[in-house]
Amino acid sequence: MMEKFRQETRDWLDAKCPQSMRSPGSEKDALWGGRAAKHPSQDAKDWLDAMVSKGWTCPTWPKEYGGGLSHEENMILQSELRRINARPPLISFGISMLGPVLLEYGTEEQKLEYLPKIMRGEIRWCQGYSEPGAGSDLASLQTRAVVDGDDYIVNGSKVWTSYADHADWIFCLVRTDTDAPKHEGISFILFDMASPGVTTKPIQLISGSSPFCETFFDDVRVPRKNLVGQENQGWVIAKKLLQYERNMISGMGTRSGAKGPQRSMENQAKLQLGETNGKIANPDIREEICRHKMDGQAFALTRQRAAEESKSSSVPSPASSMFKYYGTELNKSRFELLLEIFGSQSLRWEDDSTITREWLRSRANSIEGGTSEIQLNVMAKRVLGLPD
Ligand SMILES: Cc1cc2nc3c(=O)[nH]c(=O)nc-3n(C[C@H](O)[C@H](O)[C@H](O)COP(=O)(O)OP(=O)(O)OC[C@H]3O[C@@H](n4cnc5c(N)ncnc54)[C@H](O)[C@@H]3O)c2cc1C
Numbered sequence: 288m289m290e291k292f293r294q295e296t297r298d299w300l301d302a303k304c305p306q307s308m309r310s311p312g313s314e315k316d317a318l319w320g321g322r323a324a325k326h327p328s329q330d331a332k333d334w335l336d337a338m339v340s341k342g343w344t345c346p347t348w349p350k351e352y353g354g355g356l357s358h359e360e361n362m363i364l365q366s367e368l369r370r371i372n373a374r375p376p377l378i379s380f381g382i383s384m385l386g387p388v389l390l391e392y393g394t395e396e397q398k399l400e401y402l403p404k405i406m407r408g409e410i411r412w413c414q415g416y417s418e419p420g421a422g423s424d425l426a427s428l429q430t431r432a433v434v435d436g437d438d439y440i441v442n443g444s445k446v447w448t449s450y451a452d453h454a455d456w457i458f459c460l461v462r463t464d465t466d467a468p469k470h471e472g473i474s475f476i477l478f479d480m481a482s483p484g485v486t487t488k489p490i491q492l493i494s495g496s497s498p499f500c501e502t503f504f505d506d507v508r509v510p511r512k513n514l515v516g517q518e519n520q521g522w523v524i525a526k527k528l529l530q531y532e533r534n535m536i537s538g539m540g541t542r543s544g545a546k547g548p549q550r551s552m553e554n555q556a557k558l559q560l561g562e563t564n565g566k567i568a569n570p571d572i573r574e575e576i577c578r579h580k581m582d583g584q585a586f587a588l589t590r591q592r593a594a595e596e597s598k599s600s601s602v603p604s605p606a607s608s609m610f611k612y613y614g615t616e617l618n619k620s621r622f623e624l625l626l627e628i629f630g631s632q633s634l635r636w637e638d639d640s641t642i643t644r645e646w647l648r649s650r651a652n653s654i655e656g657g658t659s660e661i662q663l664n665v666m667a668k669r670v671l672g673l674p675d
Pocket residue numbers: 413414415416417418421422423424445446447448449450499651654655656657658659660661664
C-alpha cells in the first residue's frame with residue numbers, strides 16, 4: 288500500500304516539480320505568499336499551484352483545511368521531496384507556527400477562516416511577541432488590549448517583528464489583565480495589519496537587509512472573535528507556538544554548504560584550496576569538513592527519529608529547544624567554516640553570491656526564536672527536570 292503511494296508520489300513529483308525548483312534557492316527566491324505575493328518566477332508559481340492542488344503545502348492537516356495525509360504518507364512525501372532536492376513551494380509563518388496552534392486551540396470558525404488561506408498561501412503572517420522590555424522575559428509584555436463592546440482596543444508596540452511591513456495579519460500577544468500574575472494576564476489575538484492604527488518601521492540587520500520591524504499599535508480595534516483560546520490563557524498557546532517555531536528554525540542545522548546547486552562545502556574547498564589525489568589539499572580543513580558533515584548527518588537523523596517517534600513532523604515539545612540550540616549552533620559553525628575555506632574571497636560585500644552577508648545573518652540564528660541561553664534554561668527545567 289505504502290509502496291504504491293511512494294510510486295504515485297514519485298511519478299507526480301517527476302511530472303510537476305519544475306527542474307529549476309530542484310535546488311536550494313537563495314533568500315530572494317523564497318515565495319512567501321499573501322495578498323501582495325510576488326512570484327519570483329513562473330516555475331515558482333507553477334510549483335506552488337501544483338502543491339496547493341494536492342494540499343501538500345500542509346500535508347498532515349485534516350483534509351477539510353489542508354492535505355489529509357497520514358503520518359506515514361507524509362514521511363514518504365518528505366523523503367521523495369528530499370530525493371529530488373525540491374525547494375519548499377511556500378515559506379510561511381502560517382504553516383510552520385500559527386496553523387498548528389489554530390488546529391489545537393482555534394474555534395471551528397477560526398479554522399475554516401484561516402487554515403485554507405494559509406494552505407493556499409493567500410495570507411502572510413507576522414509574529415507580534417517581543418517588545419522593547421520583553422524578549423527573553425517574554426511574559427513581561429506590556430501591549431494592552433482593553434475590551435470595548437465586541438472589540439478589543441490595542442495599544443503598545445512590538446519589536447523585531449520579522450516582515451511586519453510585508454505581512455497581511457499578525458498573531459499577537461497582548462495583556463488583557465494587568466492585576467493577575469504576569470503569565471496569567473496574557474491573551475493571543477489575531478488581527479489585520481491593514482487595521483487603522485497599525486504602523487511599521489523597518490530595522491536594518493548587520494547583514495544589510497531589513498527583514499524585521501518596530502511595530503506600533505495606536506487604538507487598534509480588533510474584533511473579540513479574533514481571540515484564540517480563552518482570554519488571559521494565551522501564555523499556554525504562546526509557548527506551544529514557540530515550540531513549533533524552534534523546531535522550524537532547527538531545520539537550518541541540516542543544511543550543508545553555502546546556497547546554490549554547485550556549492551557543496553567539499554566542492555568549494557577543492558576549488559578554493561586545491562586538490563591532492565581527488566581530496567581537499569588542506570588536511571586540517573578536510574578534517575573539519577568531515578567532522579561538520581558527520582555532526583550534520585547525526586543531527587538530521589536525530590530530528591527524523593524524534594519526528595517518527597512522536598508521530599508528527601514538527602515535534603512540538605520542550606525537546607524542540609534542544610534541536611533549536613544544536614541546529615542554530617551548527618549553522619553558525621557551518622558559516623565559520625565556509626569563511627575559513629573562502630579566506631579573503633569571503634570579504635566581498637556587493638556581490639550577491641558573497642557569503643559575508645549570510646555569515647552575518649547566521650549570527651542572529653541563536654537569538655531569534657529565543658536565545659541559546661534560554662534554550663539551555665528550558666532544557667534544564669523542562670527536559671531534564673532540574674530545579675530553578
Ligand atoms: C533575526 C531575528 C528575527 C526575529 N523575529 C522576531 C519576530 O518575528 N517576532 C518577535 O516577536 N520577535 C522576533 N525576534 C526577537 C527575538 O525573539 C528576541 O531577540 C529574543 O527572544 C531575545 O530577546 P532580546 O533581544 O530582548 O534579548 P534579551 O532578552 O535582552 O537578552 C539579552 C542577553 O541576555 C541573555 N539572557 C536573558 N535572560 C537570560 C536568562 N534568564 N538566562 C540566561 N541568559 C539570559 C540572553 O541570552 C541574551 O544573550 C527576532 C530576533 C531576531 C534576531
